[in-house]
Amino acid sequence: AGVTNLGAIGSPPAVLVSVIVATKNDRANLSRMIKQAQAAALRATEIIIVDGGSIDGTQDFLLTLDSWQSPSIRWSSAPDNGIAQAWNRGVPSARGEWIVFLGADDRIYDCDAWEATIQVLSTLPASCGLALAPVAVVSPAGRLLATELPPPRPMLERCLTQTPLAHQGLFHRRGLWAALGSFDTALQITADYEFCLRALRAGGICEPLGVAPPVAMTFGGTSKRDPLATLREIRRVQRRYDVRLPASVRSSQWLRSSLKWCGLRCLPPSAAAWWADVFRRMRGLPAVWTVR
Numbered sequence: 351a352g353v354t355n356l357g358a359i360g361s362p363p364a365v366l367v368s369v370i371v372a373t374k375n376d377r378a379n380l381s382r383m384i385k386q387a388q389a390a391a392l393r394a395t396e397i398i399i400v401d402g403g404s405i406d407g408t409q410d411f412l413l414t415l416d417s418w419q420s421p422s423i424r425w426s427s428a429p430d431n432g433i434a435q436a437w438n439r440g441v442p443s444a445r446g447e448w449i450v451f452l453g454a455d456d457r458i459y460d461c462d463a464w465e466a467t468i469q470v471l472s473t474l475p476a477s478c479g480l481a482l483a484p485v486a487v488v489s490p491a492g493r494l495l496a497t498e499l500p501p502p503r504p505m506l507e508r509c510l511t512q513t514p515l516a517h518q519g520l521f522h523r524r525g526l527w528a529a530l531g532s533f534d535t536a537l538q539i540t541a542d543y544e545f546c547l548r549a550l551r552a553g554g555i556c557e558p559l560g561v562a563p564p565v566a567m568t569f570g571g572t573s574k575r576d577p578l579a580t581l582r583e584i585r586r587v588q589r590r591y592d593v594r595l596p597a598s599v600r601s602s603q604w605l606r607s608s609l610k611w612c613g614l615r616c617l618p619p620s621a622a623a624w625w626a627d628v629f630r631r632m633r634g635l636p637a638v639w640t641v642r
Contacts, residue, residue, distance in 0.1 A: 352428020355416055356443045366394040366468055368446035372436035373454035374402035380454040381411050384423065390461045394468050396422045400440040403429035434533040434541035441527050448521045452565065456518050459486045459566035466561040471521060479526050479549055480556035485519035486566040495569055495638045500558035507550060511593055514543035514584060518567040540583045547591045569638050577607040
C-alpha cells in the first residue's frame with residue numbers, strides 16, 4: 351500500500367531522460383533538489399520520486415507537488431526494503447529513452463551541461479545501452495570537491511567491470527530492464543554495479559560522454575559510512591561474474607577499507623575525517639572528508 355500520483359497528471363512533452371530519485375526521510379534535501387530542477391525547466395526530462403514511506407514530512411511535500419500541475423514531476427510513496435526495490439518501483443513508470451538514478455542530496459549541477467548531455471544521448475546508436483557522464487563531487491554545502499571523469503574509451507569497460515563508478519553519471523537505456531530483469535534487491539549497496547556488469551556481460555556497449563558534469567553527487571552516502579560492508583558486497587558481485595583482480599589490488603582495497611572502518615568507529619568524527627584526508631593526499635587525491 352502507498353500513495354502516488356504516477357499517471358495522474360497529463361502527458362509531458364517528449365521525454366528523453368527519466369531521472370529516478372529514491373529517497374527516505376530526507377525532506378529538506380529532496381525539496382531543495384526538486385525546486386532547483388523545476389526552476390531550471392529542464393528540456394526533455396522528467397523526474398520520478400520514489401519515497402520509501404518517509405515519516406519526516408516528505409509525503410506532505412510530495413502532495414504539494416500536485417498543485418504545480420507539472421507532468422514532468424511524478425511521485426510515489428510506500429515502504430520498501432532498500433534502494434534497489436525503490437529503483438525497481440520507479441523504472442516501470444519511466445517514459446524516457448534513458449534513465450539515470452539520483453539521490454535526494456544529489457542535484458542537476460549545470461543546466462548547460464545537462465542540455466549538452468541530452469543532445470549527445472539523442473544521437474547515440476541503438477546498440478549503445480549505457481552512457482557515462484562526468485560527475486561533480488560536492489560537499490553538503492555545495493562546494494566542489496572533485497570531478498569524476500569517465501575513463502577513456504579503451505579502458506572504460508574494464509573500469510566499469512573492476513570497480514563501481516558513480517551511478518549518478520551512468521545513463522541506462524530503458525530497454526535494458528526488459529532484456530535483463532530488475533535490480534537485485536538482495537544487494538543493499540551495489541545493486542547498480544551488479545546491473546551494470548549484467549548489461550556488459552550481455553554484450554552491452556557503454557559510451558563515455560564528452561560533456562561537462564551535468565549532475566553533482568554529495569560526498570558521503572551509504573558506501574562511505576560502512577566501507578567494509580561495501581567492499582564485501584563488491585566482492586560478492588565480482589565473484590558472481592568471475593571478475594578477477596590482482597592480489598595486490600585486493601589486499602590494498604581491504605587494507606584501506608579496514609583502516610577507514612576502524613577510524614569511523616574508534617575516532618571522533620573530526621579526527622577520523624582528518625586522517626582520511628591525510629591518506630587521500632598521500633595518494634595524490636584532493637581532500638573531501640574535512641571540506642564543508
